[in-house]
Amino acid sequence: MPExxxxxxxxxxxxxxxxxxxxxxxxxxxxxxxxxxxxxxxLNGQTLLNLERRAKYILAHxxxxxxxxxxxxxxxxxxxxxxxxxxxxxxxKHDHVLINFNNIQLRYHDPRRFGSILWLNDDTHSxxxxxxxxxxxxxxxxxYLWSKIQNxxxxxxxxxxxxxxxxxxGNIYATEALFHTQIHPLRPAKSLTTxxxxxLTQEIKRILTSAIALGGSTLRxxxxxxxxxxxxxxxxxxxxRANEPCHICQTSIETIKIGQRASAFCPTCxxx
DNA sequence: ACACTAACCTGCAAGC
DNA sequence: TGCTTGCAGGTTAGTG
Numbered sequence: 001m002p003e004x005x006x007x008x009x010x011x012x013x014x015x016x017x018x019x020x021x022x023x024x025x026x027x028x029x030x031x032x033x034x035x036x037x038x039x040x041x042x043l044n045g046q047t048l049l050n051l052e053r054r055a056k057y058i059l060a061h062x063x064x065x066x067x068x069x070x071x072x073x074x075x076x077x078x079x080x081x082x083x084x085x086x087x088x089x090x091x092x093k094h095d096h097v098l099i100n101f102n103n104i105q106l107r108y109h110d111p112r113r114f115g116s117i118l119w120l121n122d123d124t125h126s127x128x129x130x131x132x133x134x135x136x137x138x139x140x141x142x143x144y145l146w147s148k149i150q151n152x153x154x155x156x157x158x159x160x161x162x163x164x165x166x167x168x169x170g171n172i173y174a175t176e177a178l179f180h181t182q183i184h185p186l187r188p189a190k191s192l193t194t195x196x197x198x199x200l201t202q203e204i205k206r207i208l209t210s211a212i213a214l215g216g217s218t219l220r221x222x223x224x225x226x227x228x229x230x231x232x233x234x235x236x237x238x239x240x241r242a243n244e245p246c247h248i249c250q251t252s253i254e255t256i257k258i259g260q261r262a263s264a265f266c267p268t269c270x271x272x
Numbered sequence: 273a274c275a276c277t278a279a280c281c282t283g284c285a286a287g288c
Numbered sequence: 289t290g291c292t293t294g295c296a297g298g299t300t301a302g303t304g
Contacts, residue, residue, distance in 0.1 A: 002297065002298090003297055003298090006297080031280095031281095032280090032281095033280060033281090033298090033299080033300085034280095056298075056299090075298080075299085076297090076298090077280090077281095077297090077298060077299085078281090078296070078297055078298055078299095079281085079282075079283085079296085079297080094282085110281095110282095111281080111282050111283065112280085112281045112282050112283080112296085113280075113281050113282075114280065114281065114282095114298060114299080115298090116299095127299090127300090152274090153274090153275090154274080154275070158275090161298095163298095163299075170297060170298070171296095171297060171298085172297060217297080239297095259275090259276080259277095260276095260277080260278090261296095261297095261298095262295080262296085
């Protein structure tokens, strides 16, 4: 599933829906992370006006006659996907929510049901208001990151995955960015030098941009809105490569748990 | 405020 | 073959 590049790729593949009007909504399984609101049926007759991404959320704005009325907040959780499908294509297990447009059906598919579909009456949902700056924004820079971590004893890996510090850096890309900057994932965040903070900030932006350009990473079941795979996983240097040789020095890649999450690193290249 | 844990679920692969 | 175990891309809520 989806980290930021996968969500961005999904959003982009759904852009052709903008301007189309909803002709029906079906909720097969409302039990996602939070219950899918019945309000979703109110989309019937409304037109998709715009699609945005914020962190790993997709915001879909709907309205009538170009007057915004409602916003639907979609999150893909760990195993979710949104795909465009012909009406007559056979439903798969875990196709939980269907939104019909004139000639095509948008299907929300999520085996683990960690994702969510929420109904917003305005843009000030608490889930959005608490989010830190976007990792690809100008606001997220070395000065900013330094100010947020200079007193943090938590590991640098946990810090860059903390949505109060920066959003959009998931486990795969955090793992890769730390390898490329030769920073051990267990280093206390406040122990990083100025140069390391600069390098890490730049690397996070570079790797996310690169992953978006390649259509994201396909691990297990990720596909974009057109059912296509991503290709970034072919460029991963440490994530998922436990016990394989480091691409730089041939040392065996190790894995530890940081905050319940697997963290791969090279014990030679990334000094504690 | 901070740091850590458990929890939400299913599917898959590895090990016995 | 079949059962059990552990692990998976995220994020919130609750604990001390």
